[in-house]
Amino acid sequence: MFPYRTGWRLLAVTSLLVSGAALADAGDFTGTFSVGTAIFQDKLQTSTQTAAFHALPQYFSPSEFIGAGYAITDRWKVALNLQFTEALVEPTLPANQFTTFCLLPQVAYRFWWDLSVALIGFFPLRYDSVAEAGYGVQGLLGLSVPIAKDLNFTAALEVPFLIQPTTYVGLTPIVGLSYKL
Numbered sequence: 001m002f003p004y005r006t007g008w009r010l011l012a013v014t015s016l017l018v019s020g021a022a023l024a025d026a027g028d029f030t031g032t033f034s035v036g037t038a039i040f041q042d043k044l045q046t047s048t049q050t051a052a053f054h055a056l057p058q059y060f061s062p063s064e065f066i067g068a069g070y071a072i073t074d075r076w077k078v079a080l081n082l083q084f085t086e087a088l089v090e091p092t093l094p095a096n097q098f099t100t101f102c103l104l105p106q107v108a109y110r111f112w113w114d115l116s117v118a119l120i121g122f123f124p125l126r127y128d129s130v131a132e133a134g135y136g137v138q139g140l141l142g143l144s145v146p147i148a149k150d151l152n153f154t155a156a157l158e159v160p161f162l163i164q165p166t167t168y169v170g171l172t173p174i175v176g177l178s179y180k181l
Contacts, residue, residue, distance in 0.1 A: 036063050
């Protein structure tokens with residue numbers, strides 16, 4: 001039932017979230033691991049595409065995020081995450097369930113208490129189950145809550161805007177762990 005799911009993926013699904021939301025002091029390196037799934041998607045119409053609104057995606061596709069970041073100051077952070085997405089629920093599964101692999105470089109700013117915002121580049125190298133590169137941007141609002149020394153629970157709301165190979169906007173809640181390396 002879970003062809004790609006191994007122990008490391010489940011661990012990754014639990015820890016990669018928002019590198020930008022992790023509490024860190026200037027000069028700290030952080031690792032993140034998170035999981036999320038799209039709860040809303042709206043495929044926007046372009047000259048070569050027809051519009052397709054999906055209040056919920058056609059199939060359940062959890063995304064796992066694994067990444068690392070560096071705190072430039074106590075408030076500013078840069079990071080790079082990797083995203084892996086798989087389609088899980090019948091009957092409309094694509095032929096290849098491994099649907100997306102993305103590079104997600106980001107710049108984050110912790111603006112108040114443990115709240116952060118991040119601007120994220122969205123560069124899929126595999127999209128919609130085929131090796132097709134693309135680009136887009138994502139905005140993110142995240143919260144980081146300390147749960148142990150150098151370990152934080154993170155939660156975020158992400159708004160992806162994919163520009164190429166198709167155009168859509170969505171909403172993705174994400175949860176995970178962030179830890180100082």
